[in-house]
Amino acid sequence: MRLNVGVVFGGKSVEHEVSIISALQMVENMNKLKYNPITIYLSKENEFYYHKDMNKIDFFKDLNRVKLVSKKILFQKNHPSNEIHEIKNNRLKKLYPIDLVFLLVHGTTSEDGTLSAFFELLDMPYVGSGILSSAINQNKWKMKQILENNNIQSVSYIGFYESDYYNNKEHIIRKCEEIGYPLIIKPASLGSSVGITKCYDREGLNKAIITSLQYDVEIVVEKVILDLLELNCSALGDYSNLEVSSIEQVFQKDEILSYQDKYLRGKTKNSKGMESTNRELPAKINEKLRLEIETTAVNAIKIIGGSGVSRIDFLYDKSEGKLYLNEINTIPGSLAFYLWAAKGKEYKTLIDDLIVLALNKYRTKNTKISSYDTNLLSLPKNFNKGKISN
Ligand SMILES: Nc1ncnc2c1ncn2[C@@H]1O[C@H](COP(=O)(O)OP(=O)(O)O)[C@@H](O)[C@H]1O
Ligand SMILES: [Mg+2]
Structure with a gap:
């Protein structure tokens, strides 16, 4: 029997369109004898849509039209199975059972662990990294700190928050200049080079930081190789x-x-x-x-x-x-x-x-113990006289 694979792509990220390309390429290359791909588009407003023609790139030429002609759907846990349902006239209508989900999203609010968390909560198997590793990787600053602690080197850098910059500009600029120009300034959590600028002097550095701050509250400044x-x-x-x-x-x-x-x-x-x-x-x-x-x-x-x-x-x-x-x-x-x-x-x-x-x-x-069947609330009445610890 073929597995129903929900392929989720799009998402509220600067890499929305890139994700559409990645997803459709993947669907084209799936072995259709083993898998039945069900393409599921996540709009920039974080709503899920389904349409049978979503496996064609031309379908996405006009993203507003995509939302108008497609079925708005919800993922439903119907233990033990998972399903997608169409929302029609405020009612849910079952569309397909889903055996697993293939995450093909890039960037913030999707590749950063948010969608992994969503499918963890629904207890659905999904292709993609777990919450923690996805979140770490999406943040260039935190990722460098963790790797550094494990002897994996990054280019000389500093990371700081928006408030650090506005509260003590001189300190931040001094730290950057200790690394030495030219510098490259990056929003910590973006991708596809968005918001990234190189600079060669103090004026350029301040400008570049302000540009990056339009995208993120966390900034990384690195030495240019x-x-x-x-x-x-x-x-x-x-x-x-x-x-x-x-x-x-x-x-x-x-x-x-x-x-x-x-x-x-x-x-x-x-x-x-x-x-x-x-x-x-x-x-x-x-x-x-x-x-x-x-x-x-x-x-x-x-x-x-x-x-x-x-x-x-x-x-x-x-x-x-x-x-x-x-x-x-x-x-x-x-x-x-x-x-x-x-x-x-x-x-x-x-x-x-x-x-x-x-x-x-x-x-x-699912082989690991994650909960006990015992219901604490069914214990004898005076059980709560003791201290509850978690
Ligand atoms: N320290 C650096 N020195 C020189 N070039 C860099 C440096 N960091 C990034 N770049 C250039 O900028 C591009 C984008 O930076 P990157 O950190 O990969 O961000 P993104 O997540 O947007 O891909 C890189 O592919 C590279 O061409
Ligand atoms: Mg890159």
Whole structure:
């Protein structure tokens, strides 16, 4: 029997459109003999919609129309099964049972653990990292702190809150200048280069911080690596077993590898989305660096407790000969399928692996004790004279 796989994409994030591309690519590559994909669009207003044509990219040309012509739905736990229901005239009508959910969202309020939490609460198996690791990875500042404590190095940086900046600008600017110009300023929780600027002097630094503060209350300021190689690889699995993909080198076009570079450049009718980034795959790097990347990627995913498929992005300083971990994406664009294809794993197989992992994770979770059947309130009347501790 085919598994009904709810593919959830969209979401309230600057990477909304990227997520649509990732999801439809994935659906196209699913083995339809094993899975029945049910595409579920999460609007920018955080409402779920279903339409049978949602597996076609043209359907999303006008996002307002998508909401008008699609069925507004709800996820319903109907123990032990999970279902989606259409909301029609204030009534619920069952549409499909859902065996598991495939999260294909990028960025804040989705890839950051929010959606993982939603499906944890519904007790539904889902493909994607858990709440904690997703949340850590979405925050560049907190992620660096955790990795640093485990001897995985980031480029010299400082992180601060909006209030730190406005309450003591001089202190923050001094700390940044101790790192030394040029600096790169990033909102802690965004992606796709949104809100990121480089600066070369104090005036530029203040401007860049104010730009980043339009997007986030947490800011990261880093040293710019001038003699830079950007190297990425993907990891698949969880704490018990992790496989690493081929390593790619990606090339900058503008000053910063921008949203344009990543998704829009060279876009044609049949654009392959994230696949169209300028890259060399496999990257031409020596064996020592390859091993360092692979080992660091596996350690990093283990430290943050990631599961599923992640992309781990590195910055390599050629003149220093030093490797730094830049960021981890727990739901990478295109699920980083091209990095696996370069290693001989077809996209179809990657999807199979992810689904097996998700189902195993769910089963393991359910073997652990999470509650007791005893009802405290049914105990003898004077039980509450004692102290209750939790
Ligand atoms: N410390 C740095 N030195 C030089 N370039 C950097 C540095 N940090 C980021 N960049 C450039 O900016 C791009 C976006 O930064 P990144 O931290 O990856 O943010 P995002 O989450 O938006 O992808 C990188 O792909 C790289 O091209
Ligand atoms: Mg990046």
